[in-house]
Amino acid sequence: METFDRIEDIEIRLLLEALYHRYHYDFRNYAMSSIRRRLRQAREQMGVATISALQEAVLHDPDMLPKLLRYLTVQVSEMFRDPGYFRAIREKVVPHLKTYPSLKIWIAGCSSGEELYSFVILFREEGLEERTIFYATDINPDALAQAEAGVYQVDRIRLFTENHRRAGGRTSLSDHYRSGYDRCVFDRSLRRNVVFSDHSLVTDQVFGEMQLVSCRNVMIYFDRSLQDRAVGLFREALPRNGFLGLGAKETLRFSRHADAFRDFVREEKIYQRTGT
Numbered sequence: 001m002e003t004f005d006r007i008e009d010i011e012i013r014l015l016l017e018a019l020y021h022r023y024h025y026d027f028r029n030y031a032m033s034s035i036r037r038r039l040r041q042a043r044e045q046m047g048v049a050t051i052s053a054l055q056e057a058v059l060h061d062p063d064m065l066p067k068l069l070r071y072l073t074v075q076v077s078e079m080f081r082d083p084g085y086f087r088a089i090r091e092k093v094v095p096h097l098k099t100y101p102s103l104k105i106w107i108a109g110c111s112s113g114e115e116l117y118s119f120v121i122l123f124r125e126e127g128l129e130e131r132t133i134f135y136a137t138d139i140n141p142d143a144l145a146q147a148e149a150g151v152y153q154v155d156r157i158r159l160f161t162e163n164h165r166r167a168g169g170r171t172s173l174s175d176h177y178r179s180g181y182d183r184c185v186f187d188r189s190l191r192r193n194v195v196f197s198d199h200s201l202v203t204d205q206v207f208g209e210m211q212l213v214s215c216r217n218v219m220i221y222f223d224r225s226l227q228d229r230a231v232g233l234f235r236e237a238l239p240r241n242g243f244l245g246l247g248a249k250e251t252l253r254f255s256r257h258a259d260a261f262r263d264f265v266r267e268e269k270i271y272q273r274t275g276t
């Protein structure tokens with residue numbers, strides 16, 4: 001049996017139970033150290049004395065939920081994040097994808113859309129956009145709304161542009177957005193083939209067969225059992241030779257499903273589904 005040595009840990013576990021039973025958001029098997037850190041921040045910044053007080057508030061006031069989700073889900077992202085990953089997608093994966101008449105791509109844990117737009121722009125540059133449906137999913141409704149809007153602070157564009165160039169971009173990033181005041185608005189045509197959807201890797205099922213799943217910097221927040229669950233979903237969604245891309249700090253090496261994948265571009269954490 002698990003022992004709790006701190007009152008705070010008891011409170012955290014009770015809060016996570018409460019969130020699950022009241023709202024069906026299941027953070028119970030997320031990595032505890034990160035959840036603890038983030039709930040402490042929430043407690044301090046919301047000016048409440050204890051985690052139990054947070055629980056009381058969120059149980060009785062649904063307006064508290066989005067506020068708490070902002071702390072519980074990490075939203076750090078950037079366009080063409082880790083340019084080497086997107087360069088490998090362009091140079092090594094795209095030639096395979098070009099052999100398919102139609103494609104389905106799943107960006108799981110898409111946050112505010114930076115990863116999604118990176119894929120759509122890359123696919124447009126490579127002549128694949130028209131035959132592709134992109135599924136962009138996340139559990140945070142505010143992040144999904146931002147992804148649908150495609151609006152970013154102008155001071156982020158320099159980094160996005162540099163990443164795009166390093167990812168082997170064939171166009172200028174500025175071809176794809178309009179800027180005004182302190183914002184950049186990405187071209188609405190980039191969303192033509194995109195389906196945005198609320199989907200949890202922890203509680204939901206697979207919704208179709210995909211040729212590529214990109215799930216970057218999401219599973220680092222999960223414990224081993226959840227990581228296995230998520231990879232199990234990707235295994236189910238991918239046919240033989242389908243591709244799975246993970247974040248720089250993530251690996252399939254310790255997964256229960258490791259045998260169902262082979263390294264495709266090892267240094268960029270891109271895997272290919274085997275026949276098993």
Ligand SMILES: C[S@@+](CC[C@H](N)C(=O)[O-])C[C@H]1O[C@@H](n2cnc3c(N)ncnc32)[C@H](O)[C@@H]1O
Nearest residue numbers: 073074077109111139140200201202216217218
């Ligand atoms: C650090 S962001 C990663 C964003 C993007 N994939 C990237 O690498 O730039 C992590 C995202 O995972 C989402 N997330 C957390 N738990 C999830 C779950 N159970 N199912 C789907 N997405 C989840 C969060 O809401 C957040 O948007």
